[in-house]
Amino acid sequence: MKEIFKAENLSFSYGDIRLFQDIGFSLGAGEIVSIAGRSGCGKSTLLEICAGLRQPGAGTVYWNGINSSEFTKQGLVMARQRIGYVFQKHALIHNFTVFDNIALPVRYHRDLPERDVRTLVQKCMEELGLFNVDKKFPNELSAGQSRCAAIARAIVMDPSLLFLDEPTAGVDPLTAEGITNVLQSLLTAKQMAIVCICNNTTTLKALKGRAVILDNKRLTDISPSALDSGNFLPLFSA
């Protein structure tokens, strides 16, 4: 299977505080790695490093087999068109409507007529259950709708690699189930590779795939039995 993403020997410190050391994982098309861990352990920092938003203290990140730090400026722009990222706090452009937010990467990178942009964006919005919100601004949306809009913006360019920072945190169970279903269909139908931070046991179970815990500066696999029982608290160090 083609390796879409690989993180090798990553280390990162905030000043004197070491968040993680020599950690790594890889995933191919249609695979998912879910990362759990207690607050402040460095999950979001790890995800930002994986997406090239932050430089690691040590280690290397590969996207489609290419070292992410070796891209030229133009190459990086091209590579990032194949990467989707959903931030913990949605990060929608606050003075753009929901529609314009989702259409932004398409309008910027693709030379499509506006009619095709509209069709593409509407399809994404429908997949995520976003109806009648296209003219609303991000501050007019609920937490769940904002999360769905951010996911729609991340997948509208049909990326091969998707990073999600707690996609179901703070949303109602029905919306969480909808988001999980969308991620499942991205994995199976579009063979997307997904790295997802998730502390919700229900979502972790539903996403299947590999689940790891970032704890004590290391990544530890959560066994399927622990995942099934939903009890992986013993994996956290005291």
Added chain:
Amino acid sequence: MQFISNIGAKGSNVATMLFSLAGLLYDSLAGLFMGGKKGFESSIKQIVNQILFTGVEAFWLVGIIGLLCGITIIIQAMTNMPKFGVGEYFGNILIIVVIRELGPFFTSLVVVGRSGSALATYIGNMRVGKEIAALEVMGIDPVHFLVMPALVAMIISMVCLGVYFDIIAIIGGYFVAQATVNIPFNIFMSTVLDALSWQDIFISMCKNSFFGAIIALMSCYYGLNVNNLREVPQAALKSVVGCMIWTLLINILITIVFYARQAT
């Protein structure tokens, strides 16, 4: 020793800022001229919005200040210049004071206070809300998306507001001249236009363009350097202070370059 060290640190900060501003300017111009048709088209909405906010919405304020400025200058000229036997040179005073100096400077003050601080706050909030990181991860250059449109819009707005300020100030001056010495419009205008040269118009536009560029670049620079919510109001404050200082310095520099030679 500590004093010298502090001066060195301040100098180093200013040098870093100047390099960053030069980098922002270069990247913005590269985005404007080498971004291609698609790149420019995607920025048009941003440019139009910025012009609406900076230029159109500031019309009334710039108009009022221009009117008051013209009135004040003509009152002073009409009451004091005859004492020195140069009463007929009020047109020159209006041109020298309004078009050469006060027009660009007052316009820049209005734009710094309204749009510069708002731009720094807007970009600072975007940094805190990870919207800038979201742009980066989408492969959208924040400089091309935010700084370039602000730069283009701010220059266009400043030039238009500057011309508007000059016209309103001259009209204000005419009303006072008409009310005090009953001067006919055609004589007033011919006196003013005789004093006005193409060089004055060119230099006034140069100043407005430079001020627009400084306001856009400094506001974006301080906004982009915000790291947390606490720094957002500080960024707005620093951008206002920085823009005022640098517009004054550039104003003096342009005046020296273009007009000091005439004195010698």
